[in-house]
Amino acid sequence: MTSSIPEQPDAVVARLRATFRTGRTAPLEWRTDQLRRLRALLTEHGKDFAAALHADLGKGEAEAYRTEIDFTLREIDHTLDHLEEWLRPEPAPVPPHLSGAEAWTVYDPLGVVLVIAPWNYPLQLLLAPMVGALASGNCVVAKPSEMAPATSAAVARLLPRFLDADAVAVVEGAVPETTALLEQRFDHIFYTGNGTVGRIVMRAAAEHLTPVTLELGGKSPAFVDRDTDADTVAARLVAGKFLNAGQTCVAPDYVLTDPETAARLEPALARAVTALYGDDPAAAPNYSRIVNERHFDRLTGLLGSGRTVTGGTHDRDRKYIAPTVLGGVAPDAPVMQEEIFGPILPVVEVADLDAAIAFVNDRDKPLALYAFTESEETRRRLTGETSSGGLGFGLPVAHLTVSDLPFGGVGESGMGRYHGRYSIETFSHRKAVLSKPLA
Ligand code: NAD
Secondary structure: OOOOOOOOHHHHHHHHHHHHHHOOOOOHHHHHHHHHHHHHHHHHOHHHHHHHHHHHHOOOHHHHHHHHHHHHHHHHHHHHHHHHHHHOOEEEOOOHHHOOOEEEEEEEEOOEEEEEOOOOOOOHHHHHHHHHHHHOOOEEEEEOOOOOHHHHHHHHHHHHHHOOOOOEEEOOOOHHHHHHHHOOOOOEEEEEOOHHHHHHHHHHHHHOOOOEEEEOOOOOEEEEOOOOOHHHHHHHHHHHHOHHHHOOOOOOOEEEEOHHHHHHHHHHHHHHHHHHHOOOHHHOOOOOOOOOHHHHHHHHOOOOOOEEEEOOOEEHHHOEEOOEEEEOOOOOOHHHOOOOOOOEEEEEEOOOHHHHHHHHHOOOOOOEEEEEOOOHHHHHHHHHHOOOOEEEEOOOOHHHHOOOOOEOOOHHHEEOOEOHHHHHHHHEEEEEEEEOOOO
């Protein structure tokens, strides 16, 4: 579009739908070409995106590449490597009463897909779903988060220069613009963000019987067993928790452990914070800022729970909150009532594994559950006796970097899944075909 007047949502969708109807987006060649163009966008403009991410979140350049740009490139490459194989028709055995017939499934593109992204990984969480949507032969309306305005502007400026502009549109905006978009009929809506808006999205989708994927959040617990080395566990917990200043959907939200292990783990967590960010994390290039004043005020309001093991300092002008560990936190403390989504790690004491499992099962199903243990029996029990979007033993956050694993929530943490071939399942219709010869 060359006009400076923003195109209305109904016009955007109509334009993309017209493109979809021509069949242009269906061939494998169009799909792989779009993925290669997306690849070129990220490699040629990586520095622009890194600068935008720094402006929005104070993200260091290395972290911006690792968690957003290179992450998305890996998803693109994995898809390019396997797409043809994933799209192959899959035969199904036919029952005896249909002998002579053949049955198989094929993947149909859905049509026009809406992707709504949040602010915390504003590039990755917009583009990684788009990889799957484009690989599945769809047109895409991409709605970046207004709370990451520099990244939103960079995507809106650059993406149309690389991708098929009649098949992919970026619509910037906040609640009014998103509300107007949601009135349109899409063939799938992929939403990442909080559960309150997730419900709004699902209600709007119901009007058109549009299927949804909801990638939501919640409190992801980390259980630490008594047989573990405190420094190893602490180093891994700190790296996962304070990545992006705790503004990561799969960050360990709180630690569950017995009192003796807590006494060993808490000083180890303080040492691990210093090892990763130095004595003054405010000066560390690898430590992000809180996205805005509203979240800053919400988070500083949670600092009063329990006892401060390390951190606790903050600076509103710079939207800085030190990596903070709170010890002896009561289950009914304010910090335990909502997803923290910031650099505060409470340690909650429970008697044993049974109590930890009961604690998890008494609450909403988390997006991720982590456990640090040497015990095979403990791993088996946690696998079988709890439900969560993903389960990580010995390492938080990293499961979402495995392209062959599905990524998604369950219950309050969401519905549906993506990454790799699971994105093809999400953004396609698996059509059943039966064929019986006429003679
Ligand atoms: P956000 O405020 O950026 O909102 C997400 C999107 O919803 C934005 O594009 C925004 O414009 C849109 N939106 C906001 N209000 C709306 C409304 N009333 N109607 C229609 N659209 C609206 O991000 P957020 O929700 O603060 O993100 C943080 C949450 O997202 C956390 O709960 C986090 O755990 C979760 N999250 C989940 C994942 C995941 O992959 N499962 C990833 C990142 C974040």
